Amino acid sequence: MFPPLAYLQWIEGRPAAAEHDLGTSDLRRLPAGDPDDLVPPRLRGLSQPGAGRSLREHVADEYDVHEANVLLTAGATHGGFLACATAAALARERHDDAPVDDGGTAAAEAAEGGPQPCALVEAPGYEPLVETPRGIGSRVARVRRPGPEYGLDAERVAAAAPDLAGPLAHVTVTNRHNPTGAVVDRATLAATAEVAADHGGYLLVDEVYAPYTSGTGGDDAAGDAFGGPTGAGLAATVTLGSLTKFHGLGGLRVGWITGPEAFIERARLVEHHVPALAAPSVALARRVFGHRDDLVADARDHCRRNHQLLVGFLADRDDLAGSVEPGSPFAYLEHERVDGDAVSEAAWDAGVLVVPGRFFGMSDGVRVSLGRAPDDCEAALDAFGRVLDGL
Incomplete structure (x- = not known):
């Protein structure tokens, strides 16, 4: 049922092995440190908040929704699994409850476990959201x-x-779009959610890259979370978020979904079938929210500096086509003479990691991501430039 994910197989081990990493998209500013230390370097030395608001309350406050609209997950991938499974279960239940007179088709489907729910997923897009x-x-x-x-x-x-071919379970999109970095505003998300609801489904928005902004709009703009756009609180909309990308805390495996209360209640029943979020990760995630403003400001500065590096790099390259979206530290770029696999292979031979666009359904180019510290990214771009010069 679960096919191998080609991108995750390909990327495994490469960031650690690469001399220059332009494949990692999460903002990893500090070295990993001692693997036996339970506290990530970014949180080391920060005080633990006292017994006050729970992590779920903190997430609800960030997205300006009620606690009942939040489910904590073991990272965004876990959240995506729960969201897809919940939407599919609700689609089946909705179909089973609907009176249908179709000459026996409904009875035949019921005997086989019901009709297959359908997911409508953006293209181009991130492979796990399809698989x-x-x-x-x-x-x-x-x-x-x-x-x-x-x-x-x-x-x-x-x-x-x-x-x-069956009942709509969900429409899936990313915001920022992966791999191009394009941003969708809240009004467009609302219009798309209305379409999904008209067909009985939900809009599922993967927002792990949404906070990648310059912060010029401030953190208090309507519909923003960590300074980026969100669909949280919209009708028939489920969002995915985590501490992995913008906060660079992938080791904690802390994520969440927001959605209508009935959806979250059903997702809690689905969660009984799979492992849940570990208590030590919850405690460390509370530390993030206890120092939220300082950590967000640091991440935003990291993002802004890397965005500027990528903009400057592209401006100096006549052989690359593409655009760097405002505030984004990653972009999809195409070379004038060779495809994405050729660029990626030549880069890897020179110790530079960039991701072939074929993993997103865009084989002509590569995704270039500046997640590491700005000084490291500047050196990586210089090395990548030498690779391109030799093509």
């Missing part, structure tokens, strides 16, 4: 985000939804 719903038994169809802007188009979703 996870397939793994839990949903049919997957794709809806394109048209280039060169790669914006989300609610009308395209509306046109694709009626052609699905």
Whole structure:
């Protein structure tokens, strides 16, 4: 049921082995430190908050939703699994409860366990967002985000939804879009969620890159979380977030989903089938929120500096096409003469890690991600430039 994920197989071990890492997208500013130390370097020396608000309360406050709209997860991947499985279960239950007179089709489907729910997933996009719903038994169809802007188009979703082979479970998008970095505003998310709801499903928004902003709008803008856009609180909308990318704390495996209360209640029942979030990670995540403003400001400065490095690099390269979205430290870039695999292979031979676009359905280019410390990223871009000069 669960096929190997080609991207995760390919990337495993490469960031550690690369001399220059332009593949890692989470903001890892500090070295990993002692692997036996339970406290990540970024949180070391910071005081633990007293017995006050729970982690769930902190997340709810960040997204301006009620606690009942939040489920803590063991990272965003775990959250995505729970969200897809919950949406599929609700789609099946909705179909089972609907009176249907179709000459026996409904009875036949019921005998086989019901109709297959359908997931409508953005293209191009991140491979696990396609394969996870397939793994839990949903049919997957794709809806394109048209280039060169790669914006989300609610009308395209509306046109694709009626052609699905079963009940719609969810429409899945990323914001920022992975791999291009394009941002979708809250109004567009709301319009897309309305389309999903009209067909009985939910809009699922993976927001792990949403906080990657310059912060010029401030953290208190309506619909923002950690300074970035969010769909949290919109009708028929489920969001995924974590401490892995913007906060650089992947080792904690702390994430969350937000959504309508009924969806979260059903997700808690699904969660009984899989491992849950560990208590030590919850305690350390509370420390993040206890020092939230300072940690966010540091991450935003890291993101801003790396964004500027990437913008400057692209501006100096006549052989690369693409754009760096405002505030983004990663981008999808195409070389004028060779495809993404050729660029990635040549870079790897020179000790530079960049990700082939084929893992996102964009084989002509590569995703270049500046997650490491700015000085390290500057050196990595210099090395990558020498690779490109030799193509």
